[in-house]
Amino acid sequence: MHRARTSIFFGGLTILVGIVVFFAVWAKPRPSLATPLGPSLDRPRLTAPSAEPAAEPAEPAVMPASVKVESAAPGERADANLVRWYRAPLAGGLLMFPPSFSSEDGQYDLVLHLNGNTNLVEESFNYAKLNAVLVILNLGVGSGVYEDRFADPAAFRLILLRAQDVMVARGLKNARLRRIGLSGWSSGYGGILKILQHEEFFDRVDAVALFDAIHCGYDPHSKRVRPDQFEPALRLAKKAAEGRALFTITHSEIETYGYHNGRKTTDMLLEAVGVPRVPTSVEQPLPELRTMWGVVPNAYMRPLTPLSEAHRGELHVRGYDGNGRNTHMLHLVQMSTTALPDLIKYWARER
Numbered sequence: 001m002h003r004a005r006t007s008i009f010f011g012g013l014t015i016l017v018g019i020v021v022f023f024a025v026w027a028k029p030r031p032s033l034a035t036p037l038g039p040s041l042d043r044p045r046l047t048a049p050s051a052e053p054a055a056e057p058a059e060p061a062v063m064p065a066s067v068k069v070e071s072a073a074p075g076e077r078a079d080a081n082l083v084r085w086y087r088a089p090l091a092g093g094l095l096m097f098p099p100s101f102s103s104e105d106g107q108y109d110l111v112l113h114l115n116g117n118t119n120l121v122e123e124s125f126n127y128a129k130l131n132a133v134l135v136i137l138n139l140g141v142g143s144g145v146y147e148d149r150f151a152d153p154a155a156f157r158l159i160l161l162r163a164q165d166v167m168v169a170r171g172l173k174n175a176r177l178r179r180i181g182l183s184g185w186s187s188g189y190g191g192i193l194k195i196l197q198h199e200e201f202f203d204r205v206d207a208v209a210l211f212d213a214i215h216c217g218y219d220p221h222s223k224r225v226r227p228d229q230f231e232p233a234l235r236l237a238k239k240a241a242e243g244r245a246l247f248t249i250t251h252s253e254i255e256t257y258g259y260h261n262g263r264k265t266t267d268m269l270l271e272a273v274g275v276p277r278v279p280t281s282v283e284q285p286l287p288e289l290r291t292m293w294g295v296v297p298n299a300y301m302r303p304l305t306p307l308s309e310a311h312r313g314e315l316h317v318r319g320y321d322g323n324g325r326n327t328h329m330l331h332l333v334q335m336s337t338t339a340l341p342d343l344i345k346y347w348a349r350e351r
Contacts, residue, residue, distance in 0.1 A: 078106035078173040088166045091159045093137035095166050096122055100129040106174030108133055109347060110163055111181040112156075114146055114188030115139075115213075116332050120291040121185075124332075127287050128340040131347065132181065133167070135159060143190030143215070150194035156201060181207040181246075181343060185332045189213040196232035207246035207346060208236060209339045212331035214249055214266055217259040225260070225268070237269045240315035248316040248342040250331055253307075253323045266317055270310050277308040277319070284318075284337040292333045300326040304334055316342050 084097035101108075109132035113121055118136050125134050137159075139145040149155055160177065167175040182192045182205055189210055195201050196208075214233065217226040240247035251262030260268070270277060283303050286292075292301070305321040318338055320327070331338070 076173070077104050078175070079103045080173075081171040083170045088170070090135055090162045090166060091137075091155075092139070093135050093159075094118065095133060095135050095163060097133055098122075098126045098130045100126070100131050101133060102131060103172060103175075106172055107176055107178040108167060108172065109179040109181065110135065110160070110177060111183055111207075111343075112137065112159060113183040114185075114191045116185040116188070117291070117295065120289065120295065120332060121335075123289050123291045124287065124336040124340065127289060127336040128344055130340070130344060132179075133163065135163060137191075139191075141187070143187040146184075146188055146191030147194050150191045153195075153198040153200060156195050156198070179206040179347065180204055181209070181347075183209045183211075183335075183340075183343075184213045185211040185335070186213050186328065189215060193229050193232045196236060197228065202232070202235065205245070207248075207343050209246075209248045209335075209343055211250050211335050211339060212252050212254070212262055212328055214251060214262050214269075215256060215259050216265040216268070220258070230265075230268070233265075234269060234272055237273050237315055241273050241275060241313045243313040246314045246316075246342060246346040248314075248339040250304075250318045250320065250335075250338050252320055252327050252331065254328060255323060263319060266319070270317065273312070273315065275310050275312045275315060275317075277310045277317070280306050280309045282306060282309075284334065286334060287336045289333070289336070295333055296326045296329045300330070301333075304330050304338070314342075314346060 079102055082097075082103075084101065088095040111125070111130065111132050112135045113125075114137055116136070116138070118138065121136050122134065139149055160180075164175065164177060180201075182195060184192045192208060192210070192213075196205065216229045216233075218224060219226070236245060236247050239245045249262075249266055251266050253263055254261055267277075283306055286301070286303050304327070306318065307321050308317075308319040310317040316339065320331075322328075322330070
């Protein structure tokens with residue numbers, strides 16, 4: 001009897017302790033779905049939650065109100081303490097500082113490059129001596145992924161905001177964005193044309209460089225070009241021909257199916273702005289880059305063969321021979337000696 005009572009007592013005590021532990025654990029407040037649980041769930045919104053869209057500023061904001069910009073001391077360069085030696089992750093891409101980047105007063109130019117081997121693109125901009133910060137973004141295969149990414153203007157706003165954050169965090173005093181450039185190889189053109197479709201960015205973008213990257217879709221029945229792809233390029237070509245922006249293009253003779261190739265698309269642009277092509281045999285040299293080896297077989301590693309060129313104002317076109325994959329890759333390999341010098345020269349001017 002005594003043993004039975006003891007068993008009952010300890011059994012009841014065990015149950016009581018279990019109940020107390022249960023409520024102690026589960027009565028604690030649990031995080032809600034709205035509570036940030038880490039970087040993967042605490043991403044910034046790309047669009048404002050308000051039902052009424054805010055009025056667009058004359059120029060896109062490039063600095064959140066929460067960022068405190070430090071001013072340089074009298075006589076001190078704004079970039080005196082800039083930490084530039086490692087890449088910064090930025091909105092799915094990477095921000096980097098070419099060795100030639102400098103800023104005495106805190107102003108900086110920014111180039112967004114879409115598509116292409118990151119190391120090769122970075123070294124190419126370094127080789128060309130770009131005085132700007134460089135953002136490289138690779139999203140995948142085909143122009144569609146780039147078009148989708150930048151269909152909403154908030155995507156490019158985010159890049160500019162994050163770039164400003166990085167410049168401040170890295171120690172650029174009185175940091176403020178000055179000029180914006182866009183660069184793309186191959187299918188990267190899809191994102192660039194989408195960015196230019198947004199009026200706030202068309203007026204803000206100062207320079208565009210396309211490396212075998214200008215194409216245009218057309219209606220399969222009427223063969224009329226897609227206005228959403230052709231019109232932004234045409235507007236920019238007219239603006240560049242007047243010297244109010246830079247638009248520099250290289251293209252090959254590669255045939256495409258279902259959309260106009262680089263030669264045909266460029267011909268339509270030149271015809272629309274009344275700029276003729278002229279034949280040329282002036283060759284641009286291959287750069288000396290560590291990262292270019294292995295991109296194409298060594299037997300194909302030679303300068304692009306020039307066929308024609310066209311220039312008016314700040315509109316520059318260079319057409320090259322070749323209709324295969326290796327030629328296409330060489331436009332990326334040789335970007336630092338073909339069209340990038342146009343950008344370096346354009347931005348070096350005092351304006």
